[in-house]
Amino acid sequence: MGLQAITYKKNYYLSHRGLIETVFDCLKNLCDLDHSRTGAL
Numbered sequence: 001m002g003l004q005a006i007t008y009k010k011n012y013y014l015s016h017r018g019l020i021e022t023v024f025d026c027l028k029n030l031c032d033l034d035h036s037r038t039g040a041l
Contacts, residue, residue, distance in 0.1 A: 006014075013020070027033070
């Protein structure tokens with residue numbers, strides 16, 4: 001596969017991924033959420 005250009009938006013989110021993951025982790029812990037792959041009823 002050849003090289004693909006990364007858009008500015010993707011590059012921005014990739015560089016801030018650690019912060020995003022931390023926020024999601026805190027929200028899951030505070031709200032006592034579990035990941036589920038089942039669809040909405």
